[in-house]
Amino acid sequence: MDQSTIDRIKADPNFQRLVKKRSRLAWTLxxxxxxxxxxxxxxxxxxxxxxxxxxxxxxxITLGVPMGVGIILFAFLLTGIYVYKANTEFDRLTAAVREHAE
Structure with missing residues (x-):
């Protein structure tokens, strides 16, 4: 990939939106x-x-056991949220960036 293609991708509003949304979601989670x-x-x-x-x-069983299991399940939930967003919204934006870059 040459530098002009990289510059075109970086200037693409869809790419900038993708980076912003993905970064915001990652930091929030x-x-x-x-x-x-x-x-x-x-x-x-x-x-x-x-x-x-x-x-x-x-x-x-003490209260610590279900709380520990809850933390693990919470981590799975957050992972599921990220995967869902990545497979829907982020993939659409990535496809738009690729289409514009070609």
Whole structure:
């Protein structure tokens, strides 16, 4: 790919929109995951008694187990959101950029 093609792609409004939307989504999802993860870590550090509670009566499962599973499921959800956006909106913008570049 020569420099003129690269410059044309960078100047394409669809490319600029793609970069902006993808970057905004990535930062938003990353921030959401960091908030959830570090909230759990802070809970472990400063309120371990909360995690030791047994919400299911006499079960040996403490509150920390479902919270940990919830964090993992939240990560899967965020991944699914990104994949959905990538396969729909981002792919359409990428196709428009490719079409304009050729």
């Amino acid at each position: 990353s921030f959401a995951m960091l908030i959830v993860y570090y909230s759990f870590i802070l809970l472990v550090a400063f309120l371990p008694d909360v995690l030791a509670m047994q919400p299911f009566g006499d079960s040996i």
